[in-house]
Amino acid sequence: MSLLSDPEAAIADLSRPEKWVLGVSAAFALFLLAALLTGALGPTYFLFLVGLAGMYALLSFGLNAQWGYTGLINFSVAAFFGIGAYGSALMTADSSPIAGGFNPLVGLVVALVLAFVLALLIGIPTLRLRADYLAIASLGLAEVVRLIVLNERWLTNGSAGVRGIPSFFEGWPVLSTFPETMPGLRLVVIPGSPILLETSFWRASLNVLLVLAFAGATFLVLRRAHQSPWGRVLRTIRSDEDLARALGKNTYSFKMQSFVLGSLIMALAGVFYTHLNLYVGPGDLDPITTFYAWVAVILGGSGSNRGALFGGIVIVTIREGTRFLNDVALPIDPAPLRLLLIGVVIVAVMRYRPQGILPPQRELIWPSAVDDAGSDPPASGVREQKGGGDDE
Amino acid sequence: MSEGALPKEDAVLRVDDLQKSFGGLAATDHATFAVERGTITGLIGPNGAGKSTLFNLISGFYEPDGGTVEVNGTDVTGLEPYEVADHGLIRTFQTPRKLEGMTVREAMLVGPRNQPGESFVKLFATPGAVAESESTNLAEAERILEEFEIDHLAAQPATDISGGQMKLVELARAMLAEPEVLLLDEPVAGVNPTLAKKLKDQIRRLNEQGTTFLLIEHDMEFVMDLADPIVVLDQGSVLTEGTPEGVRSDDRVIDAYLGGGT
Amino acid sequence: MTVLGYLANGLVFSSIIVLGSIGLSLVYSIADFANFAHGDTMTVGAYAALVTFGAVGGLGGAVLGLPYGFFLALVVGIAVAAVVAVGTEKLVYEPLDIDSIGLLITSIGIAFIYRAVIQIRFGSDFTRYGIQPLRPIEALVPYGVRVTLHDVAIVGSAVVLVAGLHVLLQYTDLGRKMRAMADNPDLARVSGIRTKRVKLWTWVIGAGLAGAGGVFLGLFNQLSPRMGFNLLLVIFAAVILGGIGSVYGAMAGGFLIGMINQLTPFFSGVVDSLPIWPGWLNAALESLVSIEYANAIAFVIMVAVLLVRPNGIAGEGAT
Numbered sequence: 001m002s003l004l005s006d007p008e009a010a011i012a013d014l015s016r017p018e019k020w021v022l023g024v025s026a027a028f029a030l031f032l033l034a035a036l037l038t039g040a041l042g043p044t045y046f047l048f049l050v051g052l053a054g055m056y057a058l059l060s061f062g063l064n065a066q067w068g069y070t071g072l073i074n075f076s077v078a079a080f081f082g083i084g085a086y087g088s089a090l091m092t093a094d095s096s097p098i099a100g101g102f103n104p105l106v107g108l109v110v111a112l113v114l115a116f117v118l119a120l121l122i123g124i125p126t127l128r129l130r131a132d133y134l135a136i137a138s139l140g141l142a143e144v145v146r147l148i149v150l151n152e153r154w155l156t157n158g159s160a161g162v163r164g165i166p167s168f169f170e171g172w173p174v175l176s177t178f179p180e181t182m183p184g185l186r187l188v189v190i191p192g193s194p195i196l197l198e199t200s201f202w203r204a205s206l207n208v209l210l211v212l213a214f215a216g217a218t219f220l221v222l223r224r225a226h227q228s229p230w231g232r233v234l235r236t237i238r239s240d241e242d243l244a245r246a247l248g249k250n251t252y253s254f255k256m257q258s259f260v261l262g263s264l265i266m267a268l269a270g271v272f273y274t275h276l277n278l279y280v281g282p283g284d285l286d287p288i289t290t291f292y293a294w295v296a297v298i299l300g301g302s303g304s305n306r307g308a309l310f311g312g313i314v315i316v317t318i319r320e321g322t323r324f325l326n327d328v329a330l331p332i333d334p335a336p337l338r339l340l341l342i343g344v345v346i347v348a349v350m351r352y353r354p355q356g357i358l359p360p361q362r363e364l365i366w367p368s369a370v371d372d373a374g375s376d377p378p379a380s381g382v383r384e385q386k387g388g389g390d391d392e
Numbered sequence: 393m394s395e396g397a398l399p400k401e402d403a404v405l406r407v408d409d410l411q412k413s414f415g416g417l418a419a420t421d422h423a424t425f426a427v428e429r430g431t432i433t434g435l436i437g438p439n440g441a442g443k444s445t446l447f448n449l450i451s452g453f454y455e456p457d458g459g460t461v462e463v464n465g466t467d468v469t470g471l472e473p474y475e476v477a478d479h480g481l482i483r484t485f486q487t488p489r490k491l492e493g494m495t496v497r498e499a500m501l502v503g504p505r506n507q508p509g510e511s512f513v514k515l516f517a518t519p520g521a522v523a524e525s526e527s528t529n530l531a532e533a534e535r536i537l538e539e540f541e542i543d544h545l546a547a548q549p550a551t552d553i554s555g556g557q558m559k560l561v562e563l564a565r566a567m568l569a570e571p572e573v574l575l576l577d578e579p580v581a582g583v584n585p586t587l588a589k590k591l592k593d594q595i596r597r598l599n600e601q602g603t604t605f606l607l608i609e610h611d612m613e614f615v616m617d618l619a620d621p622i623v624v625l626d627q628g629s630v631l632t633e634g635t636p637e638g639v640r641s642d643d644r645v646i647d648a649y650l651g652g653g654t
Numbered sequence: 655m656t657v658l659g660y661l662a663n664g665l666v667f668s669s670i671i672v673l674g675s676i677g678l679s680l681v682y683s684i685a686d687f688a689n690f691a692h693g694d695t696m697t698v699g700a701y702a703a704l705v706t707f708g709a710v711g712g713l714g715g716a717v718l719g720l721p722y723g724f725f726l727a728l729v730v731g732i733a734v735a736a737v738v739a740v741g742t743e744k745l746v747y748e749p750l751d752i753d754s755i756g757l758l759i760t761s762i763g764i765a766f767i768y769r770a771v772i773q774i775r776f777g778s779d780f781t782r783y784g785i786q787p788l789r790p791i792e793a794l795v796p797y798g799v800r801v802t803l804h805d806v807a808i809v810g811s812a813v814v815l816v817a818g819l820h821v822l823l824q825y826t827d828l829g830r831k832m833r834a835m836a837d838n839p840d841l842a843r844v845s846g847i848r849t850k851r852v853k854l855w856t857w858v859i860g861a862g863l864a865g866a867g868g869v870f871l872g873l874f875n876q877l878s879p880r881m882g883f884n885l886l887l888v889i890f891a892a893v894i895l896g897g898i899g900s901v902y903g904a905m906a907g908g909f910l911i912g913m914i915n916q917l918t919p920f921f922s923g924v925v926d927s928l929p930i931w932p933g934w935l936n937a938a939l940e941s942l943v944s945i946e947y948a949n950a951i952a953f954v955i956m957v958a959v960l961l962v963r964p965n966g967i968a969g970e971g972a973t
Contacts, residue, residue, distance in 0.1 A: 073755065125961050131755055132688045133960050136890050140953030143887060151946040221516075228522065229501065229509030232494075236502045240489040246451060247569055248477030248505040257512055291762060298759065303493060332774065336879075340770035346763025347746060354752050363495045363547070366509060369526030 017357050021310060028317075039193035047204035049316055051276050054211030055269050057312030059289070060296040061218050061305065062265030067294075068303035069231060070258040071238035073135040076122060076142035077293045080263045082285035083118050084270025086149060086156060087111030089280045094164035097157055104168045108271050115267030118145070119260045127255045139287065146285040161281030167203065168210050168275035179203040207276050214268050215309075222305055225261070227364040234258050235303070235364075266293075288339075292319075295342050298349050301356025310358055318342065403462075404429045404573045404604045405450070405481065410459035412449055419445040421628035422459070427573060432595065432605040434619030436612070436639075438649050442628040443608045444486070447577055451483040452476040464572060477505065480572035484562045486581060486608075490551045496561055497546040500533040501526075503568030533568060540564045540594060556587035563594060567603070574598075576607040580614055592618055616640065624648070656798030660920045661913070666805040668912025669812035670874060673867030674885065675892040675908035676819065676901055677860025683836040683899030684856040685747070687757035691765035692864055693886030695735050697879060699865025700872040701772050703731035707783050718810070719788045719803035727783075728811070728869050735865025736858045738768070743857050765883060773879040780876040808870045815866055816905060819859065823901060828855055836899045888915065888949055891956035897966020907966070911952050918948040 014022065035041035059081060066072040088107030090096045102110075126137045149156050156162070169175040179202035187195040225231050233254050236244040244251050274280055296315050300307025318341050322334035349356065403426035412420040419442045427433045437443055448454040450461050452473035460469045463479040471479075491499045507529065508514050509522040537543040542560055545553055553561070559579055566574055579595070580588040588611070595618060599605060609615040615622065616636040624631040624639055626648040632639065639645055655663075678692045704727075712721030742764055747757060790800040823829035831852045835842040843849050871881055888911060896907025922943045930936040943951070959967065 071755075073758070125957055129960055129964070132758055133894075133964065135758060136688060136887070136894070137957045137960055140887050140891070140956055144947075144950040144953055147947060147950045151944075152941070224515055224519075225512065228515050229507040229526065230512050230515060232498060232502055233510055235494060236491060239491045239494075242453070242473075243485065243488065243491075244502070245453070245473040246477060246483050246485070247502055247565075248474045248482070249502075249510070250472070250474045261512070291766070294759070294762070333778070335778065336770040336773035339766045339773065343763040343766030343770060347760055347767070350752060350756055350760040350763070351746070351750060354756060360493055363498060365498065365501065365530065366523055366526040368523040369530055 021358060025310075025313075036195070037189045039190070039195060043195055043197060044201045044204045047201065047208050048276070049320060051204070051207045051211050051272070052319070053313045053316040054208070054215050055272050055276065055312075056292065056296055056315045057309045058211070058215050058218060058269035058272065059266055059293040060300065060308035060312050060315075061215070061222060062262040062269065063293045063297045064262075064303065064305060064308045065222060065225075065265060066258055066262035068297055068301075068308070069226065069234040069238065070255055071131065072127070072255060072259055072262075073131050073138070074259070074262065075135050075139035075287070075290055076145070077266055077290035078285050078287055079122075079142035079145040080115050080118065080266035081270040081273070081289055082145065082149060082280075083114050084111045084267030085274045085280045085284055086162070086270075087114040087267070088271040088274045089162040089165050090156070092166055092170075092274075093162045095157070095162055096164075097154060103171050104166060104275060107274075111267050111271045112264055115263050115270075116260060119263035120256075123256050123259045127252060127259060139290075142285070142287065142290065146282060149285055150282040156282075159282055161279055161283075163279050165274055165278045165280070167206070167278075168272075169206055175206065178206060207272075210275070211272050214272055218265055218268065219305060219309075226303075226305065226360075228366055230254075230257075231364060238303075288342075291342060291346075295345050298354075298356055299345060301359035304356065304358050304360040307356050307358035307360075314345075318345075402429045403427060404464055405606065406460075406462040407446075407450060408460045408462070410446070410449055410461065411457045412445060412454055413457060418628050420449060420456070423625070423629050424459075425623050425630050425633060427604060427606050429572075429604055430599070430602070431621065432599050432607065432619045434615040434622040434636075435606060435608045435625060436610075436615060436622060437625035437631070441625040441648075443625055444577065445628075446625065447483060447575055447608065450476075451481060451575060477569065480570075481575065482566050482569045482571035482573075483575035484566055484577055484579070486577040488558055488562050490558070492551055494550045495546065496537075496542075496548050496550050496553065497530075497533060499550040499561060500537065500546075500565050500568060501529055503533070503565040504529045505569050529568070536564045536567055539597075541590070556583040559583055560587065560591060560594070563591065567598065571603060573604040573606060576605060576609075578608055578610060580609065580611055588614065655800065655919075657920060659798040659800060660917045662794075662799045662801045662805075664913035664916035666801065666808055666874060667916045668909045669809045670867050670870050671885075671889060671892050671912040671915075672816065672905050672908035673812055673863045673870070674889040675896065675904040675911075676816070677862075677864045678889050679893045679896065679898055679901060679904035680832070680836060680856050680860045682893065684832065684839065684853055685743075685757075686839065687754040687761065688890070690758065690761045690886065691742070691768060692860075693882035693884070693889065694765040694768040695739055695861050695864045695882065696868030696871060696885065697772060697877075697882035698738050698768055699731040699735035699868035700877050700881065701776060702734035702865070703727035703869040703872065704776075704781065704783060704877060706730040707785075718807040720785065720807050724783065724785060728866065731869040732862045732865040735868065736862040739857045739861030739864075740854060743854065765886075769879050769883060776879065778879055780878045782876055783872060785873070804873055808874060811866070811870070815863060819863070819901070822859075828852070832856060832859075833901075836901070887956075888952050891952040894956050895959050895967055900966065903966050911955070914955070915948045915952055918943065918951060919945050 011019065011022070032041065032046065036043060036046055059077060062080070063074065063077055066074045088104065088111040091099050091102045091107035091110045092104050093100055122138060122141050126134050126141070129137060150158060152158070169178070179199045182199070182202040184199070185197035187197065189195065233244055233249050236249070237251050237254060241251050273284070292315050296311025297308055299314060300309070300311030318338055322337045322341070325337070326332060326334045405427040407426070408424050410420050410423045411418065423446060435443055435446070445454065449456050452468070452471050452475065455470055460467055462468065463476065463481045466479055468476045468479055468481070508518065508525050514522055534543060534546065537546055540560055540563070542557060542564070545557060545561070550561070563576070563579065579591055583591065592614065595605060607615070607619065620635055621633055622636055622639045623633045624645050631644055631648055632642055634642070674692065674696055678689060681689045681692065707723055707727035710723045710726055713723040713726065715722050717725070746760065746764060750757065750760065788802040788804055790802055794801060823833055831842070831847045832855070834845070834847060835849060835852050839849070868882060871885065875881070889908070892907040892911040893904050894907070895910060896903030896905070922940070922945070925939050925943045930939060
């Protein structure tokens with residue numbers, strides 16, 4: 001809001017990394033716009049990328065609610081993503097070996113219930129463990145989940161995966177037929193390279209709508225939770241669990257809540273992926289997905305929701321940028337290049353900016369309480385302190 | 393063995409025959425004592441006497457091998473620390489870790505127990521009640537910070553204040569949890585004399601307002617001036633207990649400190 | 655195959671796991687973090703040996719079906735793994751100003767970098783050393799044991815390396831310091847041990863053994879850029895089973911986990927023949943105790959150990 005009414009002041013108020021991120025984002029947006037207008041980037045593919053970015057942002061939100069808030073080292077992100085994807089795919093797809101053909105909303109609910117159960121199954125034994133043991137144990141249990149998905153063909157189709165998945169809006173009034181009923185548009189911005197907006201474009205825009213709805217709702221829930229006393233207990237546990245216990249907080253219960261909440265968000269990302277990709281396979285449970293989410297969170301800034309959003313966009317840039325590079329410039333297999341970039345980013349962040357690029361900076365107190373108490377607005381407290389010394 | 397085991401009429405904390413050993417070594421060896429309501433009770437003893445272990449046993453961080461702990465007449469033996477806290481026993485730590493990414497004000501607000509806003513469901517079901525309790529707590533936190541004369545620190549990042557200031561914040565935060573008995577683990581260790589004096593005054597003031605204290609402290613000057621009675625621990629059990637003067641002149645205490653033990 | 659056959663396979667696989675788990679356990683306690691790049695250090699060793707063997711060839715004679723050149727490649731694999739690990743310690747871990755959790759996360763980045771470099775250079779396909787696969791030793795086949803001379807070489811070399819480590823730990827000054835540091839790093843520091851130097855040697859020894867494990871893993875199965883990462887969790891399971899910081903525990907844990915892993919088909923047969931009631935439990939057990947879940951079984955054992963005895967099966971119980 002303030003950005004619109006008084007852009008100069010709003011920009012001057014930003015810290016240096018914030019300006020930096022804003023600048024890079026603006027440049028990147030301009031670059032994409034130029035690519036779109038010249039026809040170098042197809043609009044449907046662009047929307048697919050936006051959907052993917054939203055999906056990684058959701059995954060990062062989920063991990064942020066566990067690692068960023070509470071300090072839980074969850075290396076089973078891929079398992080929750082996969083259980084969300086498989087849960088909805090198995091309920092809705094034609095080729096589902098068990099149920100199939102249900103409304104995608106049923107799939108959504110089933111996926112979330114499955115993720116809830118899995119979160120309890122993994123959380124109950126591991127959340128009492130030391131932080132580094134939790135890392136090892138959760139990676140191991142995620143691998144168990146992957147092996148089950150791969151081998152229990154009667155349940156999951158095994159390595160063949162699940163095909164024939166409907167779009168999320170199948171069976172909805174208006175929206176289910178929206179892509180077909182919209183007219184094909186032909187935009188000519190630059191003569192000679194028209195931009196075609198056809199059924200696939202409208203279908204992709206529905207997906208973007210869906211991921212915006214998922215991510216928006218998640219963001220609102222997380223923002224409220226993060227600045228509440230609930231979130232404050234989680235942040236205390238991250239720094240000093242014994243202190244929280246001594247002050248009368250049932251830390252095991254709080255850790256479980258944080259773990260379940262994050263896991264449900266990851267499953268939501270999986271549900272979206274199912275209806276975006278229209279195919280799921282055991283490869284989607286590969287641990288690399290876990291570490292994509294990790295890079296997004298630590299790069300963006302652990303505990304920072306906007307950082308997670310930023311990290312999600314960076315991940316898509318790495319994923320699709322390496323593919324693009326392989327197509328046009330360097331004939332390097334994109335898979336190891338991605339792996340290399342991910343590795344380098346992890347090491348570089350831990351070396352030069354362990355708090356991430358956009359660490360949470362604002363004081364987090366329930367907003368209306370600050371007004372009621374009539375104290376000076378603390379919204380700028382930490383920022384002012386950090387403004388001078390912390391910007392490197 | 394010690395006269396301290398005599399029953400006290402109004403004990404807010406009662407430790408009876410508490411035992412704990414690690415790998416066959418008894419760290420707490422049949423310790424028995426009580427903390428009378430309204431006192432500042434000191435817990436002293438040479439290094440390795442088992443003071444910290446005793447604190448961890450009382451506050452639920454360790455599970456005792458035998459014996460009982462009673463808070464306000466309720467048996468809390470074997471309960472989780474948060475359950476012990478719910479009975480009115482709050483403790484602080486010798487070396488508090490800094491709360492990253494929080495201001496002092498936020499760190500204070502962790503103190504109040506059972507806030508409605510600590511329930512995830514209530515954040516969305518009854519946001520009004522959450523806001524109300526949050527503003528009450530915020531006002532209370534600022535009042536206590538003022539009383540402690542550290543209200544100027546409220547907006548500082550909790551990671552940026554000195555160790556001594558952190559000890560003050562810890563004490564102030566513990567008060568927000570409304571303890572009936574507050575266990576302080578070396579409240580002035582590593583604190584400069586000015587701040588130590590301030591801490592002493594605050595503890596005395598809070599005691600006059602009704603809070604009972606049990607404190608471990610190595611600074612003899614500090615503890616003899618502040619606490620009465622004093623419980624002396626040696627090799628995991630209570631050696632003696634009495635007034636500062638009585639303890640000071642007790643030969644057994646001197647022997648224990650000189651390393652003679654028994 | 656007979657029980658004896660499975661046990662023989664288990665022995666070979668265990669040798670590889672033991673070589674991996676010793677280093678992981680040492681680094682875990684002395685450098686004080688869970689090194690997720692340890693599996694990929696094994697991969698580094700294996701590919702260094704692949705390159706060396708490709709370059710030098712057989713060098714004339716052979717021992718246990720393995721040309722002399724392969725043993726040279728083994729030594730190079732050990733050396734390269736050690737050099738890479740020490741370089742990483744000096745360039746990355748040492749300058750970092752973060753806690754053990756930060757180091758753990760960093761080590762994942764390191765793991766990816768190792769693997770990515772190998773994959774860019776060698777591709778992601780499976781490959782083998784240019785050594786003719788051998789037939790099982792004839793004399794043992796009647797007993798249901800199908801091991802090759804190569805397998806004997808793996809076990810023999812592992813025994814030599816482990817015995818060497820034992821001598822080092824028990825009878826040298828460095829070994830005593832390492833044990834002291836693994837046991838209680840803080841105490842070691844205050845008692846005047848030059849911890850930095852000991853730490854560096856820990857990396858050399860830990861990564862060197864991992865490199866050897868990687869070379870043998872390539873001989874036992876095949877080489878691929880993921881070979882080490884895929885084995886990492888099994889090795890963690892072994893380390894946790896044996897108790898972090900205990901070298902001899904890691905040996906025992908590695909032996910047990912390797913055996914359990916290779917004996918899974920045998921257990922599967924046992925489950926099939928047992929009359930388990932009710933029927934659904936029987937069906938569930940039959941499908942879960944199978945070769946596909948050999949690794950999963952190790953992970954579940956690991957989580958169970960973490961819960962019940964976080965200090966390992968031989969360590970002190972949790973308080």
